[in-house]
Amino acid sequence: MNILEKITNELDTLSKSERKVAEVILASPSTVIHSSIAALAKQANISEPTVNRFCRRLDTKGYPDFKLHLAQSLANGTPYVNRHVDENDSAEEYTDKIFESTMASLELARKSLDANDVNRSVDLLTQANKISFFGLGASAIVAHDAQNKFFRFNVPVVYFDDILMQRMSAINSRQGDVVIVISHTGRTKSLVEVASLAKENDATVIGITTKGTPLAKECSIVLTVDVCEDTDLYMPMSSRIAQLALIDVLATGFTLRRGSKFRDNLKKVKDSLRSSRFERKD
Amino acid sequence: MNILEKITNELDTLSKSERKVAEVILASPSTVIHSSIAALAKQANISEPTVNRFCRRLDTKGYPDFKLHLAQSLANGTPYVNRHVDENDSAEEYTDKIFESTMASLELARKSLDANDVNRSVDLLTQANKISFFGLGASAIVAHDAQNKFFRFNVPVVYFDDILMQRMSAINSRQGDVVIVISHTGRTKSLVEVASLAKENDATVIGITTKGTPLAKECSIVLTVDVCEDTDLYMPMSSRIAQLALIDVLATGFTLRRGSKFRDNLKKVKDSLRSSRFERKD
DNA sequence: CTACATTATGAAATAAAATTTCATTTTTTC
DNA sequence: GAAAAAATGAAATTTTATTTCATAATGTAG
Numbered sequence: 001m002n003i004l005e006k007i008t009n010e011l012d013t014l015s016k017s018e019r020k021v022a023e024v025i026l027a028s029p030s031t032v033i034h035s036s037i038a039a040l041a042k043q044a045n046i047s048e049p050t051v052n053r054f055c056r057r058l059d060t061k062g063y064p065d066f067k068l069h070l071a072q073s074l075a076n077g078t079p080y081v082n083r084h085v086d087e088n089d090s091a092e093e094y095t096d097k098i099f100e101s102t103m104a105s106l107e108l109a110r111k112s113l114d115a116n117d118v119n120r121s122v123d124l125l126t127q128a129n130k131i132s133f134f135g136l137g138a139s140a141i142v143a144h145d146a147q148n149k150f151f152r153f154n155v156p157v158v159y160f161d162d163i164l165m166q167r168m169s170a171i172n173s174r175q176g177d178v179v180i181v182i183s184h185t186g187r188t189k190s191l192v193e194v195a196s197l198a199k200e201n202d203a204t205v206i207g208i209t210t211k212g213t214p215l216a217k218e219c220s221i222v223l224t225v226d227v228c229e230d231t232d233l234y235m236p237m238s239s240r241i242a243q244l245a246l247i248d249v250l251a252t253g254f255t256l257r258r259g260s261k262f263r264d265n266l267k268k269v270k271d272s273l274r275s276s277r278f279e280r281k282d
Numbered sequence: 283m284n285i286l287e288k289i290t291n292e293l294d295t296l297s298k299s300e301r302k303v304a305e306v307i308l309a310s311p312s313t314v315i316h317s318s319i320a321a322l323a324k325q326a327n328i329s330e331p332t333v334n335r336f337c338r339r340l341d342t343k344g345y346p347d348f349k350l351h352l353a354q355s356l357a358n359g360t361p362y363v364n365r366h367v368d369e370n371d372s373a374e375e376y377t378d379k380i381f382e383s384t385m386a387s388l389e390l391a392r393k394s395l396d397a398n399d400v401n402r403s404v405d406l407l408t409q410a411n412k413i414s415f416f417g418l419g420a421s422a423i424v425a426h427d428a429q430n431k432f433f434r435f436n437v438p439v440v441y442f443d444d445i446l447m448q449r450m451s452a453i454n455s456r457q458g459d460v461v462i463v464i465s466h467t468g469r470t471k472s473l474v475e476v477a478s479l480a481k482e483n484d485a486t487v488i489g490i491t492t493k494g495t496p497l498a499k500e501c502s503i504v505l506t507v508d509v510c511e512d513t514d515l516y517m518p519m520s521s522r523i524a525q526l527a528l529i530d531v532l533a534t535g536f537t538l539r540r541g542s543k544f545r546d547n548l549k550k551v552k553d554s555l556r557s558s559r560f561e562r563k564d
Numbered sequence: 565c566t567a568c569a570t571t572a573t574g575a576a577a578t579a580a581a582a583t584t585t586c587a588t589t590t591t592t593t594c
Numbered sequence: 595g596a597a598a599a600a601a602t603g604a605a606a607t608t609t610t611a612t613t614t615c616a617t618a619a620t621g622t623a624g
Binding site for chain 4 (some may be wrong): 320332334345
């Protein structure tokens with residue numbers, strides 16, 4: 001996709017002269033998009049046809065077309081990357097870095113999510129007799145938030161951030177119940193056990209976790225939320241945010257599935273909150 | 283910046299023929315980047331020099347340069363926009379829309395945040411005798427999360443999502459205490475009162491809210507998190523996620539300010555959690 | 565409404581840029 | 595080390611963009 005990456009990748013399939021072109025481009029791509037083929041050829045000490053052949057080798061129609069691709073690569077080049085905070089960063093720097101990393105993680109999480117699994121999960125949720133959300137630590141917040149959301153839908157929903165209550169609830173679950181277990185690492189022993197217990201009691205277990213973890217193996221459906229965050233070394237940050245976004249997705253899917261009459265009901269809940277607020281003056 | 287927006291803006295400063303060009307471009311910009319000046323002229327039923335003049339009017343060097351700008355606009359054009367979910371969206375569609383909207387909101391929130399305020403807030407937090415986080419509804423989750431984070435730093439921190447406890451805590455606050463009040467709307471009466479009470483008792487009140495709300499007026503520092511979300515009509519989604527990102531920023535600023543010895547301590551907390559996990563097999 | 569000025573427009577000429585052709589050089593293979 | 599294959603660049607060609615300039619359209623003052 002990105003032509004700069006492509007150049008780097010194909011660097012060894014290029015001829016000697018073509019590689020010279022590649023190097024000049026990689027050294028300063030932003031200059032190149034304003035150069036003519038002649039200027040670039042001179043810069044790389046090779047002839048114009050070589051530049052042209054170089055462009056064609058990268059599956060572009062010719063030099064102008066190549067420049068177009070290059071321009072596009074530069075435009076969205078590394079938009080949101082996981083940039084690590086540095087010891088000496090200013091407030092502005094670490095603020096930007098954290099926001100950007102969060103956005104990068106959301107992008108990643110979105111890609112790791114399977115729309116089919118989302119769809120099946122929404123199916124199960126709309127048909128559930130009871131919905132439970134379990135999480136610990138940072139994921140407890142996500143479970144809490146999920147309860148908040150689904151509570152508005154007027155469906156039986158509980159959340160526990162306490163190991164014992166989770167176990168008890170899991171043991172008392174039955175067919176038709178949906179248990180959503182949230183854990184970024186997917187390796188928290190007690191949560192894996194809870195998932196296993198719920199499963200033994202015929203509840204449907206949906207996991208919100210990283211691919212291939214012990215927790216994932218215990219679940220009927222796994223909603224994969226990969227975010228490349230090392231919570232062993234750092235505080236959980238992006239992981240819980242990606243999980244929350246997923247909760248939004250499930251809640252949205254739920255309301256869509258339930259149809260418009262149901263959404264009128266939501267409006268009522270909102271209206272009932274209004275008197276507790278100062279009026280807006282705009 | 284974005285050339286497509288620029289065209290739209292300057293539409294009425296253009297001549298009749300030039301507007302024809304603009305319309306053709308706006309109708310299908312992706313086609314245009316692969317057209318020659320002759321092709322575009324023909325498409326718009328005007329002459330080639332007119333296209334050229336059009337390009338110059340938009341502060342580009344000429345047609346090829348214009349195409350470059352256009353290509354860039356298309357590359358990151360409308361990167362993350364707030365796209366509303368539609369009744370008939372598929373799981374894939376609404377998943378993508380929600381993730382994109384969330385990212386768009388984070389981008390917005392970042393822009394609305396003032397690094398100076400962040401810096402001052404971190405200052406105050408590092409020097410606080412006690413830190414309290416107050417929120418209700420969706421913002422309660424944010425307060426909860428904040429407590430989780432700051433608890434790891436081994437500083438006196440509390441959180442309340444209950445009106446009475448918040449009031450009591452606010453009344454008992456004193457100089458040197460920092461109270462962080464979180465509310466997207468900034469118009470929740472009881473929270474505004476709590477902020478006011480804390481302020482009367484000489485605590486420093488930091489608000490995490492939207493610009494210019496009643497809550498904002500009661501705060502010593504306002505951390506502005508604007509996200510253009512109508513929580514009167516919809517469930518809170520992006521707002522709480524942006525708030526969480528801000529909590530991450532504050533927590534990060536806090537650890538940076540406290541220096542490296544302090545960070546060793548964080549590692550200990552993490553290590554103590556390890557035995558509760560399944561070992562990783564990679 | 566006319567005469568003048570201003571601006572807008574396109575045909576044709578020119579200039580610039582990119583591509584193709586083909587001869588020469590370099591590299592590879594046997 | 596000779597023949598084949600591949601790479602390269604000079605020059606010609608083609609394509610594309612720009613400039614020039616004459617004409618048309620539009621606006622303005624008397």
